[in-house]
Amino acid sequence: MTVFDRAYDDTVRVLDEDGEVVGDVPDLDDESLVEMYRHMRLARHFDGRAVSLQRQGRMGTYPPLSGQEGAQIGSAYALDDDDWMIPSYREHGAALVHGLPLKQTLLYWMGHEDGNRAPDDVNVFPVAVPIASQVPHATGAAWASKLRGEDDAFICYFGDGATSEGDFHEGVNFAGVFDTPTVFFCNNNQWAISVPRERQTRSATLAQKAEAYGIDGVQVDGMDPLAVYSVTEAALEKARDPDADRPRPTLIEAVQYRFGAHTTADDPTVYRDDDEVERWKRKDPIDRLEAYLRDEGVLDDERVAEVESSVEAQVADAIDAAESMARPDPRELFEHAYAELPPELERQYEEFAALRDERGDEAFLED
Amino acid sequence: MSETQNLTLVQAIRDGLHTELREDDDVVVMGQDVGKNGGVFRATEGLFDEFGGDRVIDTPLAESGIVGTAVGMAAMGMRPVPEIQFSGFMYPGFDQIVSHMARFRTRSRGRFTLPMTLRAPYGGGIRAPEHHSESKEAFYAHEAGLKVVIPSTPYEAKGLLAASIRDPDPVVFLEPKLIYRAFREEVPEEPYTVPIGEAATRREGDDVAVFTYGAMTRPTLEAAETLGEEGIECEVVDLRTVSPLDREAIVEAFEKTGRAVVVHEAPKTGGLAGEITAILQEEALLYQEAPIGRVTGFDVPYPLYALEDYYLPSAARIEDGILEAVEF
Numbered sequence: 153m154t155v156f157d158r159a160y161d162d163t164v165r166v167l168d169e170d171g172e173v174v175g176d177v178p179d180l181d182d183e184s185l186v187e188m189y190r191h192m193r194l195a196r197h198f199d200g201r202a203v204s205l206q207r208q209g210r211m212g213t214y215p216p217l218s219g220q221e222g223a224q225i226g227s228a229y230a231l232d233d234d235d236w237m238i239p240s241y242r243e244h245g246a247a248l249v250h251g252l253p254l255k256q257t258l259l260y261w262m263g264h265e266d267g268n269r270a271p272d273d274v275n276v277f278p279v280a281v282p283i284a285s286q287v288p289h290a291t292g293a294a295w296a297s298k299l300r301g302e303d304d305a306f307i308c309y310f311g312d313g314a315t316s317e318g319d320f321h322e323g324v325n326f327a328g329v330f331d332t333p334t335v336f337f338c339n340n341n342q343w344a345i346s347v348p349r350e351r352q353t354r355s356a357t358l359a360q361k362a363e364a365y366g367i368d369g370v371q372v373d374g375m376d377p378l379a380v381y382s383v384t385e386a387a388l389e390k391a392r393d394p395d396a397d398r399p400r401p402t403l404i405e406a407v408q409y410r411f412g413a414h415t416t417a418d419d420p421t422v423y424r425d426d427d428e429v430e431r432w433k434r435k436d437p438i439d440r441l442e443a444y445l446r447d448e449g450v451l452d453d454e455r456v457a458e459v460e461s462s463v464e465a466q467v468a469d470a471i472d473a474a475e476s477m478a479r480p481d482p483r484e485l486f487e488h489a490y491a492e493l494p495p496e497l498e499r500q501y502e503e504f505a506a507l508r509d510e511r512g513d514e515a516f517l518e519d
Numbered sequence: 520m521s522e523t524q525n526l527t528l529v530q531a532i533r534d535g536l537h538t539e540l541r542e543d544d545d546v547v548v549m550g551q552d553v554g555k556n557g558g559v560f561r562a563t564e565g566l567f568d569e570f571g572g573d574r575v576i577d578t579p580l581a582e583s584g585i586v587g588t589a590v591g592m593a594a595m596g597m598r599p600v601p602e603i604q605f606s607g608f609m610y611p612g613f614d615q616i617v618s619h620m621a622r623f624r625t626r627s628r629g630r631f632t633l634p635m636t637l638r639a640p641y642g643g644g645i646r647a648p649e650h651h652s653e654s655k656e657a658f659y660a661h662e663a664g665l666k667v668v669i670p671s672t673p674y675e676a677k678g679l680l681a682a683s684i685r686d687p688d689p690v691v692f693l694e695p696k697l698i699y700r701a702f703r704e705e706v707p708e709e710p711y712t713v714p715i716g717e718a719a720t721r722r723e724g725d726d727v728a729v730f731t732y733g734a735m736t737r738p739t740l741e742a743a744e745t746l747g748e749e750g751i752e753c754e755v756v757d758l759r760t761v762s763p764l765d766r767e768a769i770v771e772a773f774e775k776t777g778r779a780v781v782v783h784e785a786p787k788t789g790g791l792a793g794e795i796t797a798i799l800q801e802e803a804l805l806y807q808e809a810p811i812g813r814v815t816g817f818d819v820p821y822p823l824y825a826l827e828d829y830y831l832p833s834a835a836r837i838e839d840g841i842l843e844a845v846e847f
Contacts, residue, residue: 238591269628277594278626282618288584289619292591292599299547299573299597318611322584329579488629489664491687494716494763 155386156368156402160360163371163407166378169435171443178382182450186459188229188377189445192221192438194463195245198254199412201467202244202261206416210475214261215242219375219411222437223339225249226380227406230388231307236275238290238308240283242339246309252276254467258474265488266480275304283344284314287323287336294332294391305391307335307384313344315361316352327401328365333391335384336403339374341410342432346423359405367401374408375435378444409435479517482508526706529699531673532562532638535680536600538710540570543598546684549576550585550602550638559604560640560699582612586637590619593633598684606641606693607650613658620689621664636683636690641669642734642784643831644697646824653821654733654785659691660762660794666690666715667762671736673704675759678713686715695734718765720772724752727844728772730795731782732758735832739782742837751845761791769795770802777808778844784831787815809847814840 155164166175180188199218205211217224220242228249231237237250244257251274260267260279268278277293280286290308297304314320315338327334338358342349355361362369368390372383387402394400409432413420420429445451486493486501493501508516526534539546548563554577557564567575578585582603589599603609609616616637624632643652659667668683668690670676676694683690721736722743731739736757743753754772758765773779779799781792792813799811814832822830 265625265628268626269630272630278623278631280619282614285587285614285618288587288615289591289594291584292588292593293595294591295588296592296595296597299592318581319583319587319614322579322581323587325579325581326584326588488625488627490666491624491629491632496763496766 155383156370156398158370160357160363160369160371163373164379164383165373165376166382167376167440167444169440171440171447173444175379176382178378178385180381184229185445185450186455188225188381189438189441189451190459190463191225191245191249192377192441193459194466195221195225195248196438197463198244198467198470201471202258203412203416205471211258211262213415213417215415216410216412217242217245219409219432219436220339220341221245222377222440223374223380223406223408226377227307227337227384230381230385232305232388234275234304235388236277236293236304236306238277238286238293238306239279240286240310240314241279241281242311243309247276250274250276254470255473258470259477262474264477264480265484266477284310284317284319284323286310287314287320288326290334290336291323291327291330291332294327294334295330298330298332303333303392305333305335305388307337307388309337309339311344312338312340312342312349312352312358313347314338315358324361324365324367324401324403328367328399331400333394334401335387335391336401337384338403338405340405340407343410343414343420343424345414345418357405359403362403367399367403369403369405371405371407374406375437375440377437377441380406521707521709523705523707525703526673527700527703528670528673528676528694529560529562531677531704531706532680532694533564533566534706534708535677536563536566537569538677539600539681539684540566540574542710545597546600547574547576547592547597548600548602549578549589551578551580551604553577553602558602560696562638562694563602582608583615586612586615586620589635589637590615590623590633593635593689594623594631598634598636600636600638600684603637603639605651606639606655607653609639609655616659616665616691617662621662624688625664632687633689634687636680636692638692638694640696640699641693642695642697643821643827644734646827649823652827654783654816656693656761657785657790660791664689665762666760667693668715668760669693669695669733670759671695671698671733671757673706675713675719677706678711679715679759681710682712682715685712690715693733697734698737701737713759716760716763716765718768719757719759720754720768721757722753722755724754724776726752726776727778727780727841728754728756728776729780729782729841730756730758730769730772732761733784735782735784738832738834739837741834742841745834745838746841751841753841764794764798766798766802769798773799773803774806777806778847780812780814780837780840780844782814782832782837782840784816786818787813788818790815809844812840812844
């Protein structure tokens with residue numbers, strides 16, 4: 153029996169809230185497990201620092217991820233380097249695991265388009281802000297791979313609110329019809345800004361929406377990185393190397409919680425109870441994996457302290473690197489609009505550049 | 520010497536699709552009813568039989584899905600040619616067009632580009648039901664990152680389509696369905712391109728420059744001929760691409776005549792005529808001898824067909840508009 157042959161509300165779980173093993177532990181060596189733990193700590197620390205930078209006016213609006221490290225890191229660890237990640241705008245942790253430098257994420261939220269420019273060997277799509285709009289892209293990209301006879305897998309991230317959007321349905325429906333190698337990974341973090349999951353759908357689970365499109369759907373405990381890894385790994389494997397009698401695409405609903413605000417521009421205390429937040433914090437994916445790894449003798453105080461200091465240093469370095477980036481030249485406004493700059497755009501730039509030469513940057517820039 | 524065929528505009532588009540499918544394995548045609556049915560206007564007729572269902576793809580009925588999956592395909596280096604059955608149904612895909620199709624290159628600093636060509640029959644005059652006749656080219660021309668092409672002859676339709684499909688940037692290719700079958704022209708069988716971004720002078724004249732494109736090119740030429748008999752010589756410029764506009768050709772024709780009229784079937788407010796007027800104000804004010812005229816659709820929702828002949832600029836309205844500019 154595969155992970156997909158189960159009821160939609162039969163949540164896949166490997167570790168319980170105390171880190172006790174309650175399912176099949178995936179076959180990962182100790183170093184990989186520690187790396188996974190380290191990345192979760194890195195994502196958490198990065199997140200705290202990013203919120204703080206926003207509060208200090210050193211960064212623009214930022215969407216925090218704390219609470220979602222289990223889903224992000226666990227799923228991204230299942231990807232091969234050649235697989236493609238199509239993120240929403242909150243997958244800083246997943247993108248990091250797949251090779252996107254932290255500096256890039258910082259730059260993007262600091263207002264530099266360069267942050268969206270993943271290195272050529274990092275298979276990550278640019279951030280997509282309009283909700284669910286990246287879902288058809290993931291289907292199309294995977295479809296291209298299939299049409300060309302390649303065997304890469306594609307993972308697409310979105311939230312619970314996205315499942316209300318037309319693009320979710322159109323994208324997943326196309327994936328079902330054309331049997332594309334796509335894994336749809338729903339970060340069900342319970343809240344679409346201020347609107348709860350129950351206001352998005354009457355469906356009992358989000359996983360069961362797969363039924364409507366004839367693809368596999370599975371619910372996983374998103375606060376359990378090992379369960380997320382196992383489920384995602386199985387879904388990616390099926391996408392790359394499908395069984396004749398199973399659909400290639402999978403919809404994974406990872407049940408989890410966003411500890412903080414939707415973005416630094418909102419105040420979650422307006423719409424949700426402290427009790428609820430506390431209840432979910434007891435399921436913290438980092439504590440859970442740490443407890444398991446300590447029990448297994450893989451982690452001890454010394455190793456945890458080492459992880460902590462390496463994580464702090466890595467984030468501090470990334471912030472230094474991002475903040476020392478010069479303001480982009482205004483030429484870059486025009487540079488990538490088209491492969492070849494149309495004459496009118498060239499003219500608009502030259503007119504502006506001449507005025508800038510004459511008046512100096514201080515005529516344009518605040519402070 | 521290349522063989523030619525005597526084709527209508529829609530046949531030339533079909534021939535253009537056929538040629539590009541044959542030339543490049545990364546080209547795929549996709550949309551509602553484009554496969555076995557050959558498209559509601561027969562623009563894809565026969566392509567499914569020749570290239571199969573993986574190259575000429577019948578998709579589910581979902582405009583955002585069609586545009587959005589084409590975005591994903593194009594990001595991976597394919598050259599999808601999605602068809603929206605009527606331009607009046609592009610709005611469910613509008614978010615994908617403006618938020619992603621237009622921005623992917625900029626957003627990724629040039630790592631990803633979208634060599635996709637979004638085709639749709641557009642415009643009125645064929646007695647179609649509601650939502651089948653709109654001309655909203657200004658929406659797409661307003662969106663940086665897109666190119667917007669509108670052919671008016673079979674020869675150019677094939678060449679412009681080939682240029683669009685081969686272009687590294689995303690193109691919205693609007694086909695004036697009023698003239699899909701209005702006339703024929705010799706079209707070479709071999710592949711060729713007509714450059715995007717260049718206008719064509721359809722008629723030479725010293726008295727007034729008339730700018731138009733798409734289906735309005737014919738009534739404009741008709742009006743110009745009538746006025747020519749009265750000794751008023753119109754220079755008729757067919758823009759062929761409404762984004763980027765061929766500013767040089769526009770300014771040149773105006774400087775030659777000092778008078779201008781713009782003709783399009785889209786509503787007046789916010790339409791391309793306003794943009795062309797502004798270009799002339801910016802670049803050739805001192806040549807101006809009369810107010811720049813606009814002969815356009817009215818600022819009303821496109822009517823059901825009992826009234827559409829009054830809505831669409833006719834040769835009579837165009838004549839009148841030209842006379843106003845000339846007699847000022």
